[in-house]
Amino acid sequence: MDARKRSGAVSPYDDHPTVRLRVITPVPKFPAPNPAPNPAPAFTEGEGGVNSPSLTTDGSNGTAPARAGVSISASARHAFRTFWPMTKGDRLWLVLICLCVVVAALAEAGAVLLFGELTDKALQKGSVSAFWGPAAQWLGVATFGAIIGYVGNSAAVWVAERFVMRLRARIFGHVQALPPHFFQRHRQGDLVERLTGDVEAIEQMVVSGVVQTVSAVFSTVFFFGAALILRWDLALATFVLAPLFWLAARQFATRIKTAARQERVADGAITSVVEESLGNIVLTQAYNRRRDEEKRLSTEARAWMRASVRGNRLSEMYQQLVEVMETVCVLAIIGLGVWEISEGRMTLGQLLSFAAFLGYLFPPIRQLGQLGLIVTAATAGAERLLEILTAEPAVTDPPAVTDPPAVPYPPAVPYPPAVLYPPQRIRGVVDFDRVWFRYPGTTPGGDTAMAGHAPAPHALRDVSFTARPGELILVTGPSGAGKSTVSKLLPRFYDPVAGHIRLDGIRLDSLPLEFLRERITLLPQETLALHGTIRENIACGRPGATGDEIFRAARDAAAHDFIATLPDGYATHISPGTAQLSGGQLQRIAIARALLRDSPVLVLDEPTAGLDALSARQVIAPLHRLMSGRTTLLITHDLHLAPDADRILVLDHGRLVESGRHEELLPRGGTYANLYGAGAARQLTPPS
Numbered sequence: 001m002d003a004r005k006r007s008g009a010v011s012p013y014d015d016h017p018t019v020r021l022r023v024i025t026p027v028p029k030f031p032a033p034n035p036a037p038n039p040a041p042a043f044t045e046g047e048g049g050v051n052s053p054s055l056t057t058d059g060s061n062g063t064a065p066a067r068a069g070v071s072i073s074a075s076a077r078h079a080f081r082t083f084w085p086m087t088k089g090d091r092l093w094l095v096l097i098c099l100c101v102v103v104a105a106l107a108e109a110g111a112v113l114l115f116g117e118l119t120d121k122a123l124q125k126g127s128v129s130a131f132w133g134p135a136a137q138w139l140g141v142a143t144f145g146a147i148i149g150y151v152g153n154s155a156a157v158w159v160a161e162r163f164v165m166r167l168r169a170r171i172f173g174h175v176q177a178l179p180p181h182f183f184q185r186h187r188q189g190d191l192v193e194r195l196t197g198d199v200e201a202i203e204q205m206v207v208s209g210v211v212q213t214v215s216a217v218f219s220t221v222f223f224f225g226a227a228l229i230l231r232w233d234l235a236l237a238t239f240v241l242a243p244l245f246w247l248a249a250r251q252f253a254t255r256i257k258t259a260a261r262q263e264r265v266a267d268g269a270i271t272s273v274v275e276e277s278l279g280n281i282v283l284t285q286a287y288n289r290r291r292d293e294e295k296r297l298s299t300e301a302r303a304w305m306r307a308s309v310r311g312n313r314l315s316e317m318y319q320q321l322v323e324v325m326e327t328v329c330v331l332a333i334i335g336l337g338v339w340e341i342s343e344g345r346m347t348l349g350q351l352l353s354f355a356a357f358l359g360y361l362f363p364p365i366r367q368l369g370q371l372g373l374i375v376t377a378a379t380a381g382a383e384r385l386l387e388i389l390t391a392e393p394a395v396t397d398p399p400a401v402t403d404p405p406a407v408p409y410p411p412a413v414p415y416p417p418a419v420l421y422p423p424q425r426i427r428g429v430v431d432f433d434r435v436w437f438r439y440p441g442t443t444p445g446g447d448t449a450m451a452g453h454a455p456a457p458h459a460l461r462d463v464s465f466t467a468r469p470g471e472l473i474l475v476t477g478p479s480g481a482g483k484s485t486v487s488k489l490l491p492r493f494y495d496p497v498a499g500h501i502r503l504d505g506i507r508l509d510s511l512p513l514e515f516l517r518e519r520i521t522l523l524p525q526e527t528l529a530l531h532g533t534i535r536e537n538i539a540c541g542r543p544g545a546t547g548d549e550i551f552r553a554a555r556d557a558a559a560h561d562f563i564a565t566l567p568d569g570y571a572t573h574i575s576p577g578t579a580q581l582s583g584g585q586l587q588r589i590a591i592a593r594a595l596l597r598d599s600p601v602l603v604l605d606e607p608t609a610g611l612d613a614l615s616a617r618q619v620i621a622p623l624h625r626l627m628s629g630r631t632t633l634l635i636t637h638d639l640h641l642a643p644d645a646d647r648i649l650v651l652d653h654g655r656l657v658e659s660g661r662h663e664e665l666l667p668r669g670g671t672y673a674n675l676y677g678a679g680a681a682r683q684l685t686p687p688s
């Protein structure tokens with residue numbers, strides 16, 4: 001039996017065979033963006049929900065130093081307390097695994113005692129008949145230990161993977177509810193790294209860490225107990241040396257952690273560079289940026305290599321130092337043993353058993369010292385995840401209510417006399433009532449990135465208008481005027497900072513989010529495709545739609561004909577950024593999806609942007625069909641549809657500066673007339 005091997009890992013960079021075989025990959029430590037102590041977003045035991053307390057996100061890339069003033073052990077305790085509740089449901093398994101670990105350690109201690117007996121009774125005397133009894137017992141104990149070890153290890157892997165799966169699902173669920181600006185401020189590669197590597201690091205602390213601690217503590221107790229029984233005086237002399245291992249681990253902890261943190265940050269940076277580069281391959285090739293991109297990757301790869309080499313070198317140094325210390329201890333004990341044998345106070349079997357116990361005893365002691373390294377490395381991962389978990393969604397569901405809101409808004413248009421809440425049917429009256437809005441994180445003081453800067457102006461200032469069912473409201477204005485912001489407030493990606501938005505007289509923030517988003521269809525500027533077939537891409541407008549309904553929607557969106565010419569027709573696979581379909585074709589699939597959704601309110605954000613004249617013409621008719629009978633907000637620079645609009649809202653610097661029909665606004669010679677004139681001039685100007 002290889003004592004070193006069974007003892008498990010010697011550094012955070014090694015495998016840990018005793019409990020589970022996962023490479024421990026320590027992670028970088030993130031600062032808490034709030035100066036105040038950060039409350040843990042505890043996973044509540046009952047439903048496993050995530051509280052999202054006061055932490056704001058700062059877009060940090062993880063290279064910042066550790067939280068000032070918070071010791072490693074305090075942040076480890078904080079992280080453990082935060083994630084431990086997630087083991088609920090598996091705790092009985094954990095107890096069972098720990099029992100297996102304890103029994104396996106006991107079996108090993110028994111096997112070593114039997115080895116001593118075998119040496120004294122059979123080996124030293126050269127008696128074959130005395131061999132069989134202890135040999136059979138040893139084999140029995142070893143087989144029993146192996147079976148228990150197998151059961152324990154398999155269960156540990158199962159529980160650990162379940163924990164990882166559950167934690168990843170929770171974090172992913174939380175990330176999906178975060179507002180768009182969160183994703184603009186975090187590189188995708190870094191988020192991917194957190195959802196993979198960091199999640200596994202937490203597992204190392206919460207599940208494997210607990211099992212490893214139990215294993216190490218009990219192994220130490222058993223082997224030390226057995227050594228005491230054999231020769232208490234030698235055993236005590238050995239144990240005096242135990243703090244040496246702890247001291248060595250302490251010396252290396254901080255340096256190993258720093259290297260591990262740098263490696264993890266570099267890992268995320270490499271993923272980001274690859275993703276960004278491949279996602280932008282056209283630009284890269286068209287502008288001959290290949291070498292620049294290679295240089296970018298090489299810079300990150302070098303940082304990763306440096307950190308990885310440094311981490312492994314430290315880890316190796318630690319291992320070798322510990323081995324030398326062990327050798328010194330073993331030699332001292334053997335020297336003492338030889339003296340004891342020569343004096344007739346000890347048998348050879350006892351000495352060999354004692355030396356074997358030492359071989360078994362050192363690794364769990366070393367492991368206990370080194371558990372600190374594993375935990376501090378995992379703590380860094382925990383902090384990175386906590387940063388995500390404490391990022392608050394910009395909007396939340398209202399508390400479940402069945403009654404009408406306490407203060408009903410006096411409707412600007414006649415409503416049904418009794419409004420059920422949430423109403424059975426939404427007519428689609430959209431009402432902006434003195435709405436002010438500023439993007440989160442653009443206020444100085446609210447975001448470290450903004451400190452020392454002037455406040456960003458409000459994206460919307462005191463905007464009021466009403467859109468009724470069947471109306472086409474065209475929202476236009478110069479670039480940066482706040483047009484797209486209107487489209488983000490309606491499906492509640494954000495809430496106004498002042499004023500209210502209402503749907504059929506009900507404040508949006510008092511409607512369940514899912515309910516609201518089912519009734520407001522947004523066609524964003526970028527044409528969005530999901531991974532899947534064209535049929536699935538259309539059907540996601542209304543899950544459960546029949547084949548006929550999908551075909552009808554595709555026909556009305558003028559998409560059926562081109563889909564039918566594709567080799568796999570509706571079964572053609574597309575994905576985000578697909579090059580198989582043109583922008584106009586993708587837009588028509590998006591229109592088919594929206595038609596199928598059949599919601600009373602429609603928000604179209606630049607539906608013809610990026611399309612050539614022919615493609616733009618091809619989507620106009622389907623768009624008209626889509627808009628018919630609904631409340632439509634059409635956000636656009638393109639004023640082709642302006643004469644058809646029931647009202648045109650002109651925004652400038654976040655303010656609603658003009659409102660009226662095309663023929664009313666044009667003669668005023670204001671912002672609208674300028675925009676319309678500029679658009680017409682653009683079309684009349686021949687390309688140079």
Ligand SMILES: Nc1ncnc2c1ncn2[C@@H]1O[C@H](COP(=O)(O)OP(=O)(O)OP(=O)(O)O)[C@@H](O)[C@H]1O
Pocket residue numbers: 180181184439442459477478479480481482483484485486
């Ligand atoms: N995520 C964001 N974070 C901070 N500020 C933002 C964000 N998105 C937009 N803004 C700012 O809000 C203002 C309004 O932006 P918006 O996108 O609504 O303008 P727009 O009229 O749609 O412009 P364009 O016609 O160029 O699309 C701009 O000053 C813009 O810089």
